[in-house]
Amino acid sequence: MEERINKIEKILRLLQQKVKDNEVKIEQQESLLTSVGEKVDALNQSYKILEVGVNDLTKNKDFNDRIDKIELIVRKISEKVKGVINDGDNNGNEVLLKRIEGQKHILLTLQDNYTIHESTINQLISTIEKINTTVIPVLRQTIIALNKKITDNKGSILELQSKVNGISSGSSVGEISVDIGEVKQIKNDNAELRETIKLMKQQIEANNELMKGSINKINQVTSEARGRPNSEMLERKVIDEFNQQIEKELQKKDQEIISLKTAQNSLKTEIENLKGLRNDIEEIKRISRSSSPICGLEDSSKKVRGNSISIATTRSTSIQSLNASSKEPSCISSLPLSKSSGDFIEVTQKDIEDYISQLNVCENIGGYYRTMSNWCNFVTPRVLYFTNSFERFDLKEFNQSIVGLANVMVIIGNKKNEIFGTFSGKMIPQPPGNPAKKDKDCIFLEDDPSHFIFSLSNSKGERRKFLLQGSNRDTIGIYNEKSKDHIFNCAYFFVLKRKEGKFFDSFDKAYGCCGFPICESKSFKPSYIVAIQWSK
Incomplete structure (x- = not known):
């Protein structure tokens, strides 16, 4: 409407x-008409002067002949002047009048159009006023009613959220401000709650699956047996x-439970052994401080870059049985001494765990x-990189995790559960500048x-x-x-x-x-790749 x-x-x-432009043109035509009239008056004045001059000349007889000639000339000039004046009056004035009449007609037409449009505008204004007085109040009432419904919906949402929070937390819920945009979040929360309940039900069903399966199997066997000859004997036999x-x-x-209990008891025994070994280590420390360093303990010592570590124990049943499928050697420990001093780097069982x-x-x-x-x-191991997905393997990330580091171990596992790898003590170099083709x-x-x-x-x-x-x-x-x-x-x-990876024929x-x-x-x-950096 406004547009x-x-x-x-x-x-x-x-x-x-356009009306103003036409008025200006009319004024210009009127000015031109005035200038033409002034020219006609000037010619008449000249004619009068000539007539006075002729009358004066006729008084002298000596100049009669010349006067006759001059009079003839003047008449001719007068006729020409009158013709010019008459032509100017008839043709010029008529043209100007026609133009003026045409401009006036255009002006009147424009004024009529203006009057018509003005009437249309007045009608539009009247229609707008009617809309303002009738339709808009109705729309306002409708909006108020919708706002009321929205407010009611907000209250319902608040109540629903309170119930949901009460179910999840078990505590009372205070006043919460909820807007329309939070309805979706509440629906998502409800969906998550339903999913959680569903998972709990599935877990319960999974826990009862064995018993239900047993009952169903018994019923099935019983039903099939009863339909056969000697059904009672067959039923008893199958059951x-x-x-x-x-x-x-x-x-x-039961055997698995007993094994787990045995492992638990072995763990307790191992802990007690470790406590005793810790006391032995403390005693050795005390002796080493009061005596000169002993150089070498045959096969029971392990040297680590000029410092000493203490990792002493027989194989831990709990750790190795539960954390690895393979067995550790029965004894992987020693009580080494430092090459330069008598200080030990003690590694506790908690550190190992x-x-x-x-x-x-x-x-x-x-x-x-x-x-x-x-x-x-x-x-001390530190995991630098690990992935079990090779479809989107990020080689840049892998290189950045190991390049420039020393004492790095790379471990690879394949689909057949074969695990192998390599260790590098020197700093790993930067990669080449071009992608590999071979x-x-x-x-x-x-x-x-x-x-x-x-x-x-x-x-x-x-x-x-x-x-x-x-x-x-x-390497x-x-x-x-x-x-x-x-x-x-x-x-x-x-x-x-x-x-796919491959082994070289020359590795053996x-x-x-x-x-x-x-x-x-x-x-x-490959199933996975792990990069580890080792330190003291």
Whole structure:
């Protein structure tokens, strides 16, 4: 409506401007007509002057002839002047009058149009006033009613939220301000609550599944047996067999419970042993402070970069049985002394449990903690990188986590539960500048005396590490982050790719494996990769 009024007002302004322009043109035509009249008056005045001059000349007889000629000339001039004047009056005035009449007609037409539009505007104004007095009040009442409904809905929502919060927290709920935008959140909360209840029901059903299955099985067997000849005998026989199966399953469960209790008791015994060993360590510390350092304790000492550690225990049943599928050696400990002083770096059982717990986040490799610690002569592990997804493997992130660091162990597990890897004592180099097209398109670390490869899980069930043999110098290789398939390389051992890795034919000779079954096949599909940095 307002847009239409604005258009009409714009048209009226244009019409008014045209009227003003026409008025200006009429004034110009009137001014031109006045100037023509002034010219006619001037010619008449000249004619009168000539007539006076002629009359004066006629008084002199000597100039009669000349007067006649002059009179003739004057008459001719007068006739020409009168003709010019008459022509000017008739043609010019008529043209001007016609133009003026035309302009006046246009002006009157514009005035009529203005009057019509003015009437239309007045009608629109009247309609708007009627709308303001009739329709708008009705709309306002409707809006008020809608606001009231919204307020009522808010109250219902508040009540519903109070009930939901009361169910979830069991406590009273105060006044809460809820707007329309929170309805969706409440619905989501209700959906989550329903999902939680559903999961609880599923858990309850899962807990009762064995019993229900047993009852259904009994009913099914009973129903089938009754429909056969000698149904009573068959029914008893089948039920007895089924009960025997249930008893066997219960016996297995009882054995598992007994095993767990045995492990728990072994854990208690182990804790007591550790407490006794801690007292022994304190005694050795006291003796070492009061006497000169003893250099060497044969096979019962372990040296870690000029400092000493104390990791003493027989195998912990609870930790190794529960955290790893493989068994640890029966004794992986010693009481070493520092090469430069008599101070010990004591590692408590709690520290070991913490380390194992951290490593267990990465596919439960914490069960191999003691083996890996003994192999690399370090105590404290720190997980640098872990992933079990190779479809979207981020090579840049992997490189950034290990490049520039030393004492890094890379562990790989495949689909066959074979676990193997490599250790590097030297700082890992920067990757090359170009993406890899071949396995050898990487930067190799060279001449690392601490380097070794290892197998933690294999078909033989043994844990072994192997050192690089002969004149071979390359150890581990790093690929450019833009490489499409290549991830990691261990020279003479394996190359890891996104979809499939492979072992090199030369690794048995290069590391002196002597046919040890690190992996059953020459290729493998990786399940996960872990990078760990070891320290004292």
